[in-house]
Amino acid sequence: MKKGYFGQWGGAFIPEVLYETFARLNHAYEEARADASFWQEYTRLMANYSCRPTPLTYAENLSEHFGGARIYIKREDLNHTGAHKLNNVMGQGLLVRRMGKKRVIAETGAGQHGVATATMAARFGLACTIYMGEEDIARQRPNVFWMEKLGATVVPVTDGSRTLKDAINAAFRDWVASMDETHYVLGTVCGPHPFPEMVAWFQSIIGKEANRQIREQHGRLPARVYACVGGGSNAMGVFQGFLDEPGVELIGVEAGGKGLDTGEHASRMVGDLASPGVAQGYKTMFLQDRDGQMLHTHSIAAGLDYVGVSPILADLGEKGRVRFEAATDREVIRALELTMRTEGIIPALESAHAFVQAFKEAPDLAVDEAIIINMSGRGDKDIFTIAHAFDDSSWKAFIIGLAAEYQSSNR
Amino acid sequence: MKLAADIKKRRQDKPVLLMTHLVLGYPSLAVNREVIRQMAENGVDCIELQIPFSEPMADGPVILKANQKALAAGLRVADCFAFAAGVIAEFPRVNFLFMTYYNIVFRYGEKDFIRRAAEIGIRGFIIPDLPPEEGETYLQLSQQSGLAPIMFFTPTSSDERMRQVAGRGSGFVYCVARRGVTGQHTVMDADLENYLSRCRRATDLPLALGFGIGCRQDVVMLEGRVDMAVIGTATIRLVDDRGPEAVGPFIAGLLGS
C-alpha cells in the first residue's frame, strides 16, 4: 500500500513549499521509531513528568448502578495538564529536539492540546504560538489563560467557522512561512502523513498500559473499549492496545450535538452527512456539501467539534473493526452529572461522550465482563460551559459579582 | 496550440507576460466579468480563475476572505463552470486556467471535472494542495485531455525535486517567490536571483513568478528573468478599494503601455 495510506484514506496533500519539511520530519520520525532508546526516553519522561502510567480505576459504584459489566476508567485526566494530549506533545517535543528546531506552533480546539504544547515548550525552552478559533476561545477561556501564563502567544482565528479546522488552516499558514525554525505540533491523528501514524504511535502508550492493567485487575481482556472521537487521538491511543484482540469490541463515540437529525452535530462516521473528501492535507470522511465545501459543525465539546476524522479510524470503521456511535449534548450532561455524583470523577465534556455510550450498553453485558472507558481528560477546563448547562444559580451570582468588582476597579 | 508553446510564442513579442488572478464570485460574477474585460483589453496573457473553497490553506488573508464571501453569497462550482464558459468564449485571446483546491476536483469527480474543463476551453489547472505523488490520475487525465497541470517550484525545493516535479507538469512552472502564503511583498535580492537561476536550469518549460507582485517596478525587475509575472492579491485589493474600472489602467501601468 502507498505510504501514509490506511485503506483508501490518508495521504499527504501538502503544498510544494512544505515538501522538504515533510521529508525531514518523516526522516526524524522513522529514525526515532526504529530506535528503541527513543521510546525508552519517552516513557521515562512521561513517568517522571506526567504521572504515567495513569491508573485504570474500577468504577465500583457505576458498575453497581447499571448492574451489568464491570466498568473500568482509564484515567488520562491524571496525565499532567489534565488530558491525553500531553502524550503526543511530549513525544513530538523529543522529536523537535532531535531536529534542532527552536519554535513550535499548534492548533487547539478545547485548548487542552494548546495547554499541553505550551507546557512542553516551557519545559524544552521553545518559543510557542497557539492558533485557536474565536468561538473556542470564548468557551474555553481558562485554557487560554494558562497558555498565556505558560509563555505562549495565543492567536485568535477569526476565519471560517472560528473553530478547530480554521485553527489548523491558520497553523499551516504560519508553517509555510516559518518551517525552517518551526515545527507544527499537530494535536490529533489527522492531517498529512506522517502525523496520523506518528501521533497514534505516541498515544499508543494509553492502550499498552490499559491492556496490562485490565489483565492484572480483571484477569482477562475487556469485552468492549469506549472512547470519544474528535480527531481520534485518544481513541486510537487506547484502541491500539486491543486492535489485535478480535474478542475486544472497540467503540468510537462522536459528537451527536443537538441530534443527528438536526444537522447540528459533528458525526462523520455515523449519520449520513459526511462523505469522502480531501482537506487539511489528508483524505477522510468530511462533513461537507456536494461541492466539497466544509459544513458548520456543532458540539457542546469544543474538542469534538471538527469536520474530519482520523484516516486510520475511517479505515477501521470501514473494515468494521471499530463501531461508531454518537452522543448528544444533552446525554453528555446527564452522564457527566451521574459520574460526578457516583464516583467523584469529573470527565471533560469530550470524554463524557464515551461514558454515554458505555452507560447505554453496560446493563446488557454480563456481570463478569469488563468494559473500559477512556477518560481522555478532566472537566475542570469546562467549568464555564458545564455551569452554564446546569444553569447554576450560585455560579452565576459569583460571576456577576466578580464582573462588578472588575468593572469598579477598572474605573 | 499547447499552453507552453503559446506562452513561448507570445514571449517573442514581449519581454515578460502577465498572468492575473481572481476569485470567482468575489465580489460578484458581474464584477468578475468586468474585471476580466479590463484585463483582456489591456493585454493580459493568462487569467487564473479561482474556484472558491472553504479551506484555502495556501492563501493569505485577502484571498481567504474573498473565498469565504463568495461562498457565503451562495456560489456553487456549477456557477463557476458556467461563468468560465462564458468568458472563455468572449475573450479568446486570453488563456484561462482554473485555480482551486483538490477537494473541489475530487468531489466533482476528477474525470468529469477535467472533461468539462476541456470542453469549455480551460487551458490548465493550478492546484496548490495536490503534489504529484497524490495526483497520478489527475496528471494523467489532464495530459490526455491536452490541459496543462501546472507544477510549483519553491525556494525550499532542491534541484532534484525541481527536475522531478517539472517532469510531471506542462504549460509553465509556477515559481513561488518566497516562503509563506499569498499576498506579501517580495524584493529582488541575491537569494531570489539565485533561486530563479536554479528554476531556469531545472526545466525548459516557461517560468511564472508569483506572490506579492504589484507595481511596474516589480514587473520590470522580472524581465529577462522569468517568462510571466503573476499578479494575485493586488488586483483584488484594487477592486475592493477603487472598483473594477481601476483594473484596466493598473494593468496598462504594469506593462508600461
Ligand SMILES: Cc1ncc(COP(=O)(O)O)c(C=O)c1O
Ligand atoms: C479531553 C479531550 N478529549 C478528547 C479530545 C478530542 O480529540 P481526539 O479525538 O484527538 O482525542 C480533546 C480535544 O481537544 C480533548 O481535549
